[in-house]
Amino acid sequence: MKRTRALLTTALPIALATALLLAGCSAGSGEANTDTDASEAGGAVTVAVQSAITKDASGKDCAAAGDAVNALSITGDFGEEVSLSSPTPVTTTGLERAVLVEGDTEPFAEGENAAVAFTLINGKTGEVVNHVAASTLPNSAESVDPAFYEATRCGALGQRVAIALPVGQALGDTTPADAGFTDLEITDSFVLVFDFTRPVDQFDGCDTIAPRDKKYPEVDLGDGSSEPKITIPSCMEAPDKLEVTVLKAGTGPVVTADESIMTNYVGVKWNGAERFDGNWSETGIEFSTAQGALIDGFTQAMIGQKIGSTILVTIPPEQAYGMSGAELSGYTLTFVLQLVSKAV
Numbered sequence: 457m458k459r460t461r462a463l464l465t466t467a468l469p470i471a472l473a474t475a476l477l478l479a480g481c482s483a484g485s486g487e488a489n490t491d492t493d494a495s496e497a498g499g500a501v502t503v504a505v506q507s508a509i510t511k512d513a514s515g516k517d518c519a520a521a522g523d524a525v526n527a528l529s530i531t532g533d534f535g536e537e538v539s540l541s542s543p544t545p546v547t548t549t550g551l552e553r554a555v556l557v558e559g560d561t562e563p564f565a566e567g568e569n570a571a572v573a574f575t576l577i578n579g580k581t582g583e584v585v586n587h588v589a590a591s592t593l594p595n596s597a598e599s600v601d602p603a604f605y606e607a608t609r610c611g612a613l614g615q616r617v618a619i620a621l622p623v624g625q626a627l628g629d630t631t632p633a634d635a636g637f638t639d640l641e642i643t644d645s646f647v648l649v650f651d652f653t654r655p656v657d658q659f660d661g662c663d664t665i666a667p668r669d670k671k672y673p674e675v676d677l678g679d680g681s682s683e684p685k686i687t688i689p690s691c692m693e694a695p696d697k698l699e700v701t702v703l704k705a706g707t708g709p710v711v712t713a714d715e716s717i718m719t720n721y722v723g724v725k726w727n728g729a730e731r732f733d734g735n736w737s738e739t740g741i742e743f744s745t746a747q748g749a750l751i752d753g754f755t756q757a758m759i760g761q762k763i764g765s766t767i768l769v770t771i772p773p774e775q776a777y778g779m780s781g782a783e784l785s786g787y788t789l790t791f792v793l794q795l796v797s798k799a800v
Contacts, residue, residue: 500531501529501530501531501541502529502530502531502556502557502616503528503529503530503556504521504525504526504528504554504555504556504618505554505555505556505557505558506555507555507558507610507615508558508561509555509561509562509563509610509611509612510610511563511610512563512566512609512610513562513563513564513565513566514566516609518553518609518610519553521552521553521554522548522550522552522620523548523552524546524547524548524552524620524645525548525552525553525554525618525619525620526554527542527543527546528540528542528546528554528556528618528620528647529541529542530542530556530616530618530649532575534557534616534651534653535573535589535651535653536573536589536651537575537584537587537589538575538584538649538651539577539582539584540577540579540582540647544579544580544581544582545579545580545581545644545645546579546580546620546645546647547579547645548620548621548622548645549622550621550622550625551603551606551619551620551621551622551625552619552620552621553606553607553610553617553618553619554617554618555615555616555617556616556617556618556649557614557615557616557651558614558615559611559612559613559614559615559616559652560612560613560614560615561612562612563609563610563611563612564595564608564609564611564612564613565595566595566596567594567595567596568594568595569592569593569594569595570592570593570594570595570608570611570613570652571591571592571593571613571652571653571654571785572588572591572592572593572607572608572650572651572652572653573587573588573589573591573650573651573653574587574588574591574648574649574650574651575587575588575648575649576646576647576648577646577647577648577649578637578639578640578644578646578647579620579644579645579646579647580639580640580644580645581639585637585646592777592785593607593608593650594608595608595609595611603619603621603626603648606619607619607648607650608650608652611650611652612652613652613653613654614652614654615650615651615652616649616650616651616652617649617650617652618647618648618649618650619647619648619649619650620645620646620647620648621645621646621648622642622643622644622645622646623637623640623641623642623643623644623645623646624642624643626646627642632644657786658694658725658726658727658786658787658788659691659727662690662691662727663691664691665691665692665693666689666691666692666693667692667693668692668693668694668695669689669692672687672688672689672692673686673687673688673724673729673768673770673790674686674687674688675687675703675768675792677703677704677766677792680704680766680794682736683720683722683734683736684722684766684792686722686724686729686731686790686792687729688724688726688727688728688729688790689728690727690728691727692726692727694726694727694770694772694788695770695772695788696772697772698753698756698757698769698770698771698772698775699768699769699770700756700757700767700768700769701767701768701769702761702765702766702767703766703767703768703792704764704765704766705762705764705765706761706762706763706764706765706766706795707762707764708762708763708764708795708797708798709762709763709798710760710761710762710763711745711758711759711760711761711762711763711795711798712745712759713745713746713747713759714744714745714746714747715744715745715798715799716742716743716744716745716798716799717740717742717743717744717745717758717763717795717796717797717798717799718739718740718741718742718795718796718797718798718799719740719741719742719743719758719793719794719795719796720735720736720737720740720741720793720794720796721733721734721735721736721791721792721793721794722734722735722736722791722792723789723790723791724789724790724791725784725787725788725789725790726770726787726788726789726790727787729790732784732789736794739796739797740794740796740797742799743758745758745759751771751775751776751777752775752776753769753771753772753775753776753789754769754771754791754793756775757769757771757791757793758793758795761795762795763795763796763797763798764795764796765794765795766792766793766794766795767792767793767795768790768791768792769790769791769792769793770788770789770790770791771788771789771790771791772788773785773786773787773788776788776789
């Protein structure tokens with residue numbers, strides 16, 4: 457897993473965020489062509505359905521879909537990267553929205569965080585431009601770009617939503633070439649597919665949760681030149697606050713806020729110590745301790761430590777990814793960090 461997915465607070469890749477300077481949009485649903493639900497989506501083709509949700513939580517009407525989204529066929533497992541299986545090009549003169557998989561019948565409340573898997577498709581060629589496996593999308597007009605808000609405003613958990621809109625409307629004042637889309641004109645279209653996934657449960661499958669044994673997490677550092685091994689039994693109660701333990705004290709300068717540190721790390725999920733990310737090399741990789749650059753618990757653990765130290769950090773969900781339903785949200789996470797040097 458890339459470090460941006462494991463540690464950074466921003467889930468959308470820079471290239472995708474640049475491509476989606478979205479402005480002006482509407483929401484709605486299409487005609488009932490299939491009765492697929494989220495549990496059945498699998499690799500089957502999903503097309504527009506008549507959603508039970510016609511108004512957002514404030515009572516504002518969801519806008520009607522148009523010919524472009526009603527003609528879409530989207531193939532792929534729910535929550536995974538999807539593909540366009542209907543003919544191209546997709547042509548529309550304004551933003552259109554349709555529900556392809558029905559979910560809950562109550563829309564997200566204003567300000568509620570939605571967990572989303574997102575695929576951006578070139579409507580001219582049908583090629584996938586980018587896919588974000590897990591992200592958090594606030595249902596707030598003040599917090600997100602307008603089209604993302606329209607995706608959530610009438611959205612609900614378990615729902616698959618497709619939006620088609622002109623490239624010029626999506627990019628605003630940015631030209632397609634400046635956004636990296638040299639094959640597109642402003643009159644071409646993007647197709648955006650959102651799967652609103654449910655929060656994870658780190659103890660899913662556990663019949664009972666054993667009391668916390670204070671010796672865990674258990675760490676075998678070896679000689680320090682290779683990735684350490686972390687042991688945490690399955691179905692053991694997780695700590696409810698940030699825990700930082702110095703496994704090996706360094707003698708270098710103290711790490712402060714707003715600086716760059718060369719760091720080795722390995723991260724595991726609390727329940728069973730399943731590894732989800734890591735990097736261990738002679739030089740380490742660069743992380744910033746600036747506020748907002750990384751998840752809160754990771755930054756807090758580094759600040760105040762000495763270069764050369766190896767530390768064990770266990771981070772509760774609220775200081776990691778909260779309960780938004782993203783890939784690592786809801787999990788207590790444990791890291792071993794080796795603070796190699798300050799970046800030059």
